[in-house]
Amino acid sequence: MTDAEPENLSRFHVLVAGGGNAGLCAAITAARSGVSVCVVEAAPRAWRGGNTRHTRNMRVAHEEGNGILTGPYPVDEYMDDLMRVTDGQTNLELAELTINASQELWDFLAEQGVHYQPSLGGTLSLGRTNAFFLGGGRSMLNALYRTAESLGVTFFYDTKVVSLDIENGFFESCEVVSQWQSDQPETRKLEARAFIAAAGGFEANIEWLKEAWGPAAENFLIRGTPYNRGAVLKQLLNAGVASVGDAKQCHAVAIDGRAPKFDGGIVTRLDCVPFGVVLNANGQRFYDEGEDFWPKRYAIWGRLIAAQPDQVGHVIIDSKSIELFMPSVFPPLQADSLEQLAVEMGIDSTAVSQTVNQFNQACRGSNFDHTVHDDCHTEALEPPKSHWARPIDTPPYYAYTLRPGITFTYLGVKVDKDARMIMHNGSTSGNLFAAGEIMAGNVLGQGYLAGIGMTIGSVFGRIAGSTAAAIVRN
Amino acid sequence: MKTSIPIKEISVPKAAPSNAQSEAVRQMGVCNACRYCEGLCAVFPAMELRRQLTGPDVDYLANLCHSCGACHFDCQYAQPHEFAIEIPAVMANLREETYARHVWPGALAPVFERNGIWIASITAISVALFLVGFIVFTDASVLFASGSEEGAFYRVMPHNAMAGLFGAVFLYSIVAICLGVRSFWHSTGSQGSVSWRSLWQASKNAATLRYLDGGGMGCMHESEEPSNRKRIAHHFTFYGFLLCLASTTSGTLMHYVFGVQAPYPWWSPTVVLGTIGGIGLIIGPVGLLRVKREQIDALKAKPSRGMDVAFLYMLIATSVTGLLLLVLRATPAMGLLLAVHLGVVFALFISMPYGKFVHGLYRYAALMRHAHEQAQHKA
Structure with a gap:
């Protein structure tokens, strides 16, 4: 700790680090209990909210449909889904707690001013299980911020936590820097009787990603906020908080290779892989493009492409398939011959022609149907394409570039059912709490279930907010 | 649904053409890949029926827009994001252009x-x-x-x-x-x-x-x-x-x-x-x-x-x-x-x-x- 000027010292009952869904649910819950709350948000106001601004829905258990949710999604089914995607890598107590508490979230968020809408085009498969926010995650965030402001919560935007003063697992104060991206950063000290870490993962910290992935991480695109740099997480781990989740894992999906480095969000998705072939920089195929429906496979393709030369893949489709998937934000490359397309892609045209010709000759089956696992497959081809394999022979030909897009990281701090952090020595912290992505690894040890990140954020945000307020009042 | 696919006409999101129609086509290209706003009004569901937007399409969408402003505040791609999405402004501009385009005489x-x-x-x-x-x-x-x-x-x-x-x-x-x-x-x-x-x-x-x-x-x-x-x-x-x-x-x-x-x-x-x-x-x-x-x-x-x-x-x-x-x-x-x-x-x-x-x-x-x-x- 450096000495902060006395006029730069502020005191609050509860300090929340991070202004996304989890942080706001914590701040609102604590403020409703009558304690003073501040939220330290690293991003400027226009970029506030972490990755919540890129979300759209939240997975909630419910006994019956409600007109917007199209049918029941019982707790047991939710639990089965979680066990399936995580392969059992979850803390069962916390998982049950999360799923049970998710039943209250619809009403809780509605009370904070969040509106819902039916799931419409493109996301119908989630209409039963997930509550869709009217206007998306940013609209949901705006409602939470309005509510928090009306409850008197103080917000420090464009302010990052630079050091935590933690003694034996007990939070005393922290030093924060406002306008940290400007020429005139302003340091201040914040004291609080409880600290809630809701500062997200470290997926925007390329140096940290390189520790797990090596230099390949330089070529990763970060789908969400550039402000999730893991600074709070690292400080907590250094202060003796126990970790959870695999430090070397992140949720990597295949996205449009022309996406911006950060914050490309939903529009950079590309759903065309099952309709074509994917070639690496050498013009060679490397994995079964038709193994399963894209929503079940996009998450492994990030990893597959990360393992290819230059971390790049090229999808080639022909005009038969161009309308079978959601429109892309960037137009595809287009050419009337495969050779010409290869030139535009910048890869060896002989290799491309050869790979596509081999694929075309191996295609069998004639009942193409992209809505089922059809009989169009390859024979005697390595790697095979199990479904939706049709010869690529009808110009114009189109190509998209794929790169790994990182959504979130799994490494986090270990917590108990009260959202209290567990220390390395097994003890429970007196006043350190965590909510959201920074502790999601407790529940989601691996894999992904659409909308569960938001569920964990809201459930543990509320728990952290109320437990923190309770210890302040005592 | 349109059946023809003039893909080349899709402009790259980073370009900033001065013409209101092509700017609207550019911006709605981002919207059509996102669709988070589809519950807000009539514009976005109408957009979703068109895979590739043309000038007349965006003229129609602009006049369907009531300028409620919600999509601006809900948009994760609004400025300062580099995609610089400003649907209410581009629609307002385009509406006024439409009146001029069709005025008699x-x-x-x-x-x-x-x-x-x-x-x-x-x-x-x-x-x-x-x-x-x-x-x-x-x-x-x-x-x-x-x-x-x-x-x-x-x-x-x-x-x-x-x-x-x-x-x-x-x-x-x-x-x-x-x-x-x-x-x-x-x-x-x-x-x-x-x-x-x-x-x-x-x-x-x-x-x-x-x-x-x-x-x-x-x-x-x-x-x-x-x-x-x-x-x-x-x-x-x-x-x-x-x-x-x-x-x-x-x-x-x-x-x-x-x-x-x-x-x-x-x-x-x-x-x-x-x-x-x-x-x-x-x-x-x-x-x-x-x-x-x-x-x-x-x-x-x-x-x-x-x-x-x-x-x-x-x-x-x-x-x-x-x-x-x-x-x-x-x-x-x-x-x-x-x-x-x-x-x-x-x-x-x-x-x-x-x-x-x-x-x-x-x-x-x-x-x-x-x-x-x-x-x-x-x-």
Whole structure:
């Protein structure tokens, strides 16, 4: 700790680090209990909210449909889904707690001013299980911020936590820097009787990603906020908080290779892989493009492409398939011959022609149907394409570039059912709490279930907010 | 669904073309890949029916947009994001461009640029002409005439001259507007005959301003704080205008059917409807002007052509002079007020095809197309 000027010292009952869904649910819950709350948000106001601004829905258990949710999604089914995607890598107590508490979230968020809408085009498969926010995650965030402001919560935007003063697992104060991206950063000290870490993962910290992935991480695109740099997480781990989740894992999906480095969000998705072939920089195929429906496979393709030369893949489709998937934000490359397309892609045209010709000759089956696992497959081809394999022979030909897009990281701090952090020595912290992505690894040890990140954020945000307020009042 | 795929026409999101149509195509290309806003209004569901947007498509979508502002505050790609999505602003700009593109006669398209100055000038000239006309055609003393007895107005300006002049200009404006809307309708594509059902749906949506509520939260003008002020102010304006129209119609009936000449007594339908409508036509436009002033720049058409403000002031001038005429008709101010009121109303009529007034009909046409294509899509 450096000495902060006395006029730069502020005191609050509860300090929340991070202004996304989890942080706001914590701040609102604590403020409703009558304690003073501040939220330290690293991003400027226009970029506030972490990755919540890129979300759209939240997975909630419910006994019956409600007109917007199209049918029941019982707790047991939710639990089965979680066990399936995580392969059992979850803390069962916390998982049950999360799923049970998710039943209250619809009403809780509605009370904070969040509106819902039916799931419409493109996301119908989630209409039963997930509550869709009217206007998306940013609209949901705006409602939470309005509510928090009306409850008197103080917000420090464009302010990052630079050091935590933690003694034996007990939070005393922290030093924060406002306008940290400007020429005139302003340091201040914040004291609080409880600290809630809701500062997200470290997926925007390329140096940290390189520790797990090596230099390949330089070529990763970060789908969400550039402000999730893991600074709070690292400080907590250094202060003796126990970790959870695999430090070397992140949720990597295949996205449009022309996406911006950060914050490309939903529009950079590309759903065309099952309709074509994917070639690496050498013009060679490397994995079964038709193994399963894209929503079940996009998450492994990030990893597959990360393992290819230059971390790049090229999808080639022909005009038969161009309308079978959601429109892309960037137009595809287009050419009337495969050779010409290869030139535009910048890869060896002989290799491309050869790979596509081999694929075309191996295609069998004639009942193409992209809505089922059809009989169009390859024979005697390595790697095979199990479904939706049709010869690529009808110009114009189109190509998209794929790169790994990182959504979130799994490494986090270990917590108990009260959202209290567990220390390395097994003890429970007196006043350190965590909510959201920074502790999601407790529940989601691996894999992904659409909308569960938001569920964990809201459930543990509320728990952290109320437990923190309770210890302040005592 | 379009079947042809002119992929090359999709512009790259980072380009910033100056043309409003291609900018709208660029921005909606991002929207069509995102779709988070599909619950907010009619624009986004209509967009989703088109994989590849063309200029006429975005003209249609722009007129479907009610400028509620919600999609700006909900957008994760709004500035300062590098995609620089500003749908309300680009739509506002494009709407004004659409009016110019389809105006009849086409030679008057430049009136939509610097529209505020044009409308103000037309009004000033019109009022001046009525003042001069009264002096030239009758005599200067009528400007200071008073009277609330039957036929008093027509001593200042003979009834046949008044009815003939205003009837003619009103008819001209209606024809001009219809030709413009017809051109707009055809340019945005033909989908066979429109059903009574879509007409009814469009009428309901227009009458309730269904899409001026951010999907249920309310409009957003200066911040992400939703409010219904714009919708309420627009209701005052629109229904005030309708009541004034009903007042005029009842006046015409009184004159031709019942043979009673204006001015009419305070309890007559003409005065009652006109008074209530006139008050609405002050409250509404003043409210809309306030909303407009508070609106953040990101929601506004750039460059500003002054179209909204000119029309709102015109409506306020019409109702204020009309109500003053009612209150002061027994005083020597009557002659002068009548000249000013008639001048303003004449300017309102003549400028109707060349100003903000047309937005209602373009939007109604867009709502009709939307109702029709949604019904077709569901079928």
